[in-house]
Amino acid sequence: MGNRQKLVYIETLGCQMNKSDSERILGILSSIGYDETEELRDADLLIVNTCNIRQLSADKAYSRLGRWGQMKEHRDIKIAICGCVAQQDAEKVFKRAPYVDLVFGTHNIYELPNLIKRTETETNVCSIHKKQFEADETAFTPVRKEGLNAWIPIIEGCDYFCTYCVVPYVRGRQRSRKIEDIIQEAKNVVKQGYKEITLLGQTVDSYGRDFNDGKTTLALLLRELAKIEELLRIRFVTSYPTDITDELIETVRDLDKVYKYFHIPMQSGSTEVLNRMKRRYTREEYLNICNKIRSQVPNVTITSDFIVGFPGETEEQFQESMTIIDEAQLDYSNTASYSPRKQTPAATWKADYIDHPTKKRRLQIINAKVKDYSLHSNKKYEGKILETIVEGIKIENGETILTGRSINEKIVHAKGDFDESVIGTLVQVKITEGSHWCVKGEVV
Ligand code: SF4
Numbered sequence: 001m002g003n004r005q006k007l008v009y010i011e012t013l014g015c016q017m018n019k020s021d022s023e024r025i026l027g028i029l030s031s032i033g034y035d036e037t038e039e040l041r042d043a044d045l046l047i048v049n050t051c052n053i054r055q056l057s058a059d060k061a062y063s064r065l066g067r068w069g070q071m072k073e074h075r076d077i078k079i080a081i082c083g084c085v086a087q088q089d090a091e092k093v094f095k096r097a098p099y100v101d102l103v104f105g106t107h108n109i110y111e112l113p114n115l116i117k118r119t120e121t122e123t124n125v126c127s128i129h130k131k132q133f134e135a136d137e138t139a140f141t142p143v144r145k146e147g148l149n150a151w152i153p154i155i156e157g158c159d160y161f162c163t164y165c166v167v168p169y170v171r172g173r174q175r176s177r178k179i180e181d182i183i184q185e186a187k188n189v190v191k192q193g194y195k196e197i198t199l200l201g202q203t204v205d206s207y208g209r210d211f212n213d214g215k216t217t218l219a220l221l222l223r224e225l226a227k228i229e230e231l232l233r234i235r236f237v238t239s240y241p242t243d244i245t246d247e248l249i250e251t252v253r254d255l256d257k258v259y260k261y262f263h264i265p266m267q268s269g270s271t272e273v274l275n276r277m278k279r280r281y282t283r284e285e286y287l288n289i290c291n292k293i294r295s296q297v298p299n300v301t302i303t304s305d306f307i308v309g310f311p312g313e314t315e316e317q318f319q320e321s322m323t324i325i326d327e328a329q330l331d332y333s334n335t336a337s338y339s340p341r342k343q344t345p346a347a348t349w350k351a352d353y354i355d356h357p358t359k360k361r362r363l364q365i366i367n368a369k370v371k372d373y374s375l376h377s378n379k380k381y382e383g384k385i386l387e388t389i390v391e392g393i394k395i396e397n398g399e400t401i402l403t404g405r406s407i408n409e410k411i412v413h414a415k416g417d418f419d420e421s422v423i424g425t426l427v428q429v430k431i432t433e434g435s436h437w438c439v440k441g442e443v444v
Contacts, residue, residue, distance in 0.1 A: 008034040009043035013060055014051020016237070017171075018083055020151045020200055022049050025082070025109050026143035032113045036143060040071075045078045045116070052084035052166050054339040061085045062096060069099040078119055080104065087128055087170040088342065094124045101125060106156075106171050110140075130172045141188065148196055148391055148424055150189035154182050154221065155201035160240065162267075163278045163345040164307065164338065167202050174203065174210050179221055186225050195424045196233035196389065197225070203240040205248060219251040226255045232426060233389055235259040235409070241266070241289050242281050253297045260297050261409035264289070265305035269324030270317035273310055277346070283324060290328040299384075301377075301408045304333040308366055309359030311338065311352035318362050322369055331377040333370045337363045371436055378410065378434030385444060388412045388429045390422050402427070402443065416443035 008029050012022040025047065026036050037043050046068050050061035061081065068079050080102035081093055087105040094100060101119040104112065105128030118125045144150055157172040158165075186197050199221070201207060208216030218236060225234055234257050241264050252258050264286075268274050271282040281289075290302055306321050325333065337359035340347035354362075386406035393402050402414045402422065406429070414429045431441040 006034045006044045007037040007042050008045040008047060009037055009040050010047045010049060011064060012049045013057050014049075014083065016151060016198075017153065017200055017202070018049050018051055020142070020153050021083065021106065021109060023142035023144050023151070024140065025049070025112065027140040028109060028112045029116075030143060031140060032116065043077065045080065046071075047080045047082060050081060050083035050085035052088055052170060052341065054336070055341075056339075058085050065093075065097040065100060069097060072099050078102065078116075080119075082106070082109070084166065084170040088166065090128045091124075091126055094126075098124070103128065105129070144189070144192075144194075148194060148389065149198055150192075150194040150196075151198050151200055152182060152185050152189070153177070153200045154218075154236075155204060155207050158202045159206070160203065160280070161278060163276065164310065164341065164347075166341045166344060169343050171202070174206055176207050176210050176216070179208075179216055179224065182221060183224055183228075186228055186231065190228055190230050195231070196235070197231065199225075199234065199236040201236075202238060203243060204236045205239040205243040205245075209243075217245070217247065219245070219247045222251050222255060222258055226257045231257065232424075233257055233259060233405075233407075235261055237263045239264045241279075241286050244289055244293070246292075249293055249296050252300075259405075259409050260300045260407055261303075262293060262300065263303045263305075266321075266324065266328070266330075267305060267307050268310060268313070268317070269306075269320035269322070270313070273313055273317050273320075276312060277307075277310060283320065287324070287328050290330075294329070299381075299386075299408045301331045301410065302329070303409075304328075304330045306333050306335045306366060307338050308335065308362040309338045309354040311346055311349040311354065313338075313354055313362075318366075322366060325369055325373050329377070330373065332374045333366075335363060335366050335370060375434065375436045378436070378439050380434065381406075381410065381431040381439050382434055383431065385428050385430050386410065386412065386439070386441075388414070388427055390425055390427060392423060393418065393420060404429075406439070411438035413438055413440045414443050415441075418443070 010022050012019050048061050048064045051057040078101045082104045086103045093103045103126040107130045108127045115127055155176045157174050158167045159174045161168050205218050207218040239262055266286050293300055388404040388406045390402050390404040404412045406412050412429050427443050429441040430444045431439045433440040
């Protein structure tokens with residue numbers, strides 16, 4: 001490799017948490033002389049950051065490794081795998097892909113300088129033990145993509161052990177980052193020019209519970225972050241329904257900079273299915289939480305996630321997921337059909353598995369419902385003015401169109417007379433049309 005700068009190619013599969021981990025990995029690697037490249041053929045180090053939420057993503061990870069293994073026959077490269085598949089499969093990765101140099105887990109990214117060094121002299125290096133966030137985590141600056149928004153993880157892992165989910169097994173128990181480290185990171189990204197931050201966590205609203213100090217909460221963190229002057233917007237995802245406190249709802253209502261937006265996965269509209277999923281709320285409790293938020297926060301957007309075809313889900317129980325969308329007025333929902341994951345209790349309930357065509361049909365039906373409701377929800381804003389942060393501008397049929405996000409997390413397209421200097425500022429948009437996936441209007 002000589003004295004030239006070394007190059008790393010990283011492919012990130014799966015959720016936003018993985019993307020955020022990749023930004024941190026690139027930051028750490030830059031401290032030992034690696035620059036990112038988007039050209040696979042130029043890279044000295046190839047990393048696949050994997051996701052194990054669905055079988056499809058795990059298969060994709062191994063197919064990447066297979067392709068890279070063939071490249072290694074002709075070139076001097078190092079291959080690494082990290083993320084959830086690495087955490088779960090550990091040494092088993094080397095059985096399937098013996099040419100892999102390094103397997104590292106979701107807790108081990110801060111050991112990377114040492115691990116990379118070990119690959120110079122050792123084969124099949126593996127580090128997947130679970131540790132707390134390192135004390136010196138702020139020593140590295142994540143390498144973020146350009147844009148307005150910076151993602152900041154505030155809590156790792158999860159304590160809930162829903163019966164279909166691998167997160168507690170691969171990412172471990174809940175661990176909150178220190179509030180002062182998060183505030184420092186937010187100040188740093190604002191200095192770099194980012195205008196908004198998204199606080200990330202599998203159960204972001206459980207933030208601080210593991211400190212047991214009775215005072216560190218997501219609401220407190222939001223209040224502290226809102227004091228950062230040049231920071232224009234703050235959002236947080238994903239909320240666990242029963243961890244949404246009155247204090248959090250009031251804080252979202254009262255702080256101008258905080259998106260009027262909650263993403264609250266429900267997973268099923270049926271209390272029996274929720275029980276089997278080991279979600280710790282009933283249909284009625286979920287509904288009450290949504291109603292409480294709507295009564296407190298004007299124009300709030302509430303989105304959700306649903307799994308269809310969970311083992312044993314009857315047609316009636318599936319219909320309960322359909323009807324809750326109207327009842328809870330869920331503005332938009334992500335949907336997926338159930339996919340068994342190794343290590344989880346639900347994966348062993350084979351006798352109750354729902355057949356593939358039924359799952360596919362239910363998914364199509366709920367997707368149509370989500371699309372309809374999304375249109376209904378966006379139409380509600382026709383005639384209203386929504387404060388919007390401008391993310392970009394584009395020319396369409398000779399007209400300048402601004403794209404952005406409203407304070408209640410709607411995608412906004414607005415006509416007007418502006419140039420690129422408007423990007424990153426707040427404008428008022430009068431909504432003239434709600435469509436399925438966005439609201440359209442004019443800057444006023
Ligand atoms: S709360 Fe979310 S991350 Fe935690 S186990 Fe349940 S589905 Fe997984």
